[in-house]
Amino acid sequence: MRSVAVFLASSNGSDPAHAALAASVGTELARQGITLVYGGGRRGLMGMVADSALKAGGEVIGVMPRSMVEREWAHEGATQLLICDSMHERKALMAERADAFIALPGGLGTLEEIFEVWSWRQLGFHDKPIGFLDAGGFWAPLLGALRDIAASGFIPASTLDDLAVASDLPGLLEALQERLHSLPQPAHGKSLR
Template sequence: MKSLCVYCGSSIGGDAFYAQAARELAREMVNDNIALVYGGGKVGLMGVIADEILRLGGEATGVIPKALMDKEVGHVGLTRLHIVKDMHERKAMMADLSDGFIAMPGGIGTLEELFEIFTWSQLGLHDKPIGLLNANGFYDGLIAFLKHVVDQGFLKESQASLLMHASHPDALVQLFKSFHPQRHDKLLDPESARTIV
């Protein structure tokens, strides 16, 4: 595993624990020589994890739409910064550059990115690991809701299990390092996947 895409908030959040979790995840990634791929911002948890990766000597690649770069939220001190035309191109490039995906605490944008990449896995468009960094129990409600979705027959247990989760960065990174793609019923074949992701 050479790189991980981290989805996280453009806000710092209401608890200092979240920024600390971002710094801890950065340390785990640098210790394992895993590069960061993220949304390219300098604000919120995005800025915290990127700054910590760089401070520790790791690599950080950002992908940001031109409209957001123009509003001066782009991080100009990264190892690499790709400026793209829109959010669709941003997400596709982030997926292409990454060997796995972690969602840290964040808002609607973080959830949208998470669920898109989760859906792509369910469809068979990729077989890369996806996980929640459930810092301070942030994702407890989402984890419970997904169990409810399974219980109500809208999601198979084998598909729900594609989304791993752990409370601490070291445990989550270990899950990613030991990840092996599971066989489950996917709606598309691998040849289709190569043309989309």
């Protein structure tokens, strides 16, 4: 795994633990020589993950629509800043540049991004693994709702099993590596169910 797309908030959120988590993820990715691919922002958790990766000597690829760059939201210090025309193009570029995808704490944008790449994997449009970093149980309510949706017959059990979930980054990276380039199927190791 050479690169990971991280989806996370452009705000700080209300819990300082989320900022510490974002910083630790950037540092650990850089330490392992994994390129950070992210939304290109300089504020909030996005800025923290990028700053910490850069400080640790890592490579950071930011992807941002031109209209957001013009509003001065872009991280000028990123190793590479890809400027595109739309949010759709942004997500496609991030998906193209990443070998795996991780959701950290965030809101609607984070959810939309991780669900889109997860549905693309389920449909066979890519074979890159998807994971939720569930530090402090942040994603537990959502994961419970997904289990309920599956119990109602709207998500196949194999799709839930295919999702990597861990409370720490080393565990999540290991689970993602196990799923790398495997088509959605019941996975080995920890699953959502």
